[in-house]
Amino acid sequence: MFEEFYKKIKQENISDQNLLMLSDLDFGELRISIKDWQSLSSKLRQEIVIRVSEMAEESVDLDFTSILRLALDDPESEIKESAIAGLWESEERKLIPKLCDMLRKDSELSVRVAAAINLGHFALMSVTGKLLDKDGERIYTPLIDALSDENESIELRRRALESISVFQTDDVTNWILWAYREVSDQLKQSSVFSMGKSCNPIWIPTIVEELNSEDPAMRYEAAIAAGEQMAESTVPILIEMLADTDIEVRSAVIQSLGIIGGSSAKKALQALLESEDDFTREIVQESLKVADLDQPGMDMRP
Structure with missing residues (x-):
């Protein structure tokens, strides 16, 4: 061929x-x-x-x-980075050992970061029962090793945290808290994102707090996390955030309202159909489709 x-x-x-x-x-x-x-x-x-x-x-x-x-x-x-990105939606188990090896040993940091990100897809497959137990262990080990290595770059550690956050272990919970308390803005953003991916309700109060952050990047991550958590208690705040001055924050809010659903969220989204620009209207239409399905159906992060 x-x-x-x-x-x-x-x-x-x-x-x-x-x-x-x-x-x-x-x-x-x-x-x-x-x-x-x-x-x-x-x-x-x-x-x-x-x-x-x-x-x-x-x-x-x-x-x-x-x-x-x-x-x-x-x-x-x-x-290699482009190939990893192209394999983002692949469910081929044979890729797991290769990606783990690249995360551990590749000479280029950017490739290791890409591998860590891609492993997040397989980590989610693992916790949802789509892989063997040994696959989950194989994924978890290099991610936790990269995350816990103080000599590693912040970029690699934050991406490892985001990917491993779906595993509900005490170690992961502690690392999410560690990242949240760090001075690095990048680590804090990844921490809030990971709070959402963890689906652990203990993080909802922190997510609510960050929805009111002065930093638009933190509001963005918190809005995504609220949707990932399906946190109905955040709907009133999210509705208020539809007036946020940052377009990326508004987009995240719209998507999360669609994922969480409910009559209040749908009503707020429907009100936007007549008054907003084409870009926003398209996002609203997609979010309303998800809300009507009453189940998660959107990729919350690029």
């Missing part, structure tokens, strides 16, 4: 039609070694990874897991 694809792209014909040849292949069917892959220019490899990721996002019927999995071994850090 790759031989035919290789001939076509050598003629600089990287059309969507040619890229479709790489979809829905088992890793063995791809029949390409990392050496074959590296024979392509780095620019071409990056373009392939980005293009197939975009195509997969546009159509759920396409699956480029195999070529993206191969690209995880690319020597270029930017290509």
Whole structure:
């Protein structure tokens, strides 16, 4: 399969039609070694990874897991990062050991951060019973190691915290509290985000407090967390926050009101349909669809 694809792209014909040849292949069917892959220019490899990721996002019927999995071994850090991002929605268990290994050992911090973020997807699968117990343990260990290492960068530690926060352990609870008490704004933001992902109601009072923060970044994270927690007690505050001066905060508030639902939330959202700009109206319409379903249905964070 790759031989035919290789001939076509050598003629600089990287059309969507040619890229479709790489979809829905088992890793063995791809029949390409990392050496074959590296024979392509780095620019071409990056373009392939980005293009197939975009195509997969546009159509759920396409699956480029195999070529993206191969690209995880690319020597270029930017290509590895793009491949990890492209695998964000993959449920392929075989990716877990590779991502854990990249988190532990990759020479580039940006790649390790990307791996930590992607493992959050598998962590959620684990706690919702979609993976084996041993998979959860395999995910948890490198994340907690990265989080607890004082020599690691703040960026890696915060992303590890966000990903591990779905595991309701005493250690995770303590690390969320630690991050919240730190002077780093980034750690505090990740802490509040993690309070939401944890679905532990002990954090709701703190989330409510941060909804009133002077820092728009904290209000944004708190609004997301309120939705993740399905915290009905936050609805009155969220409704007031529909007048927030920060557009990103307002967007997060609208999405959370849709997720939490209820008559008050729906009424407040419906009132926005007639008075707001096109961008806001589109978010409101999507949120009302979720509210009507009466169940979570939106990705709360980019």
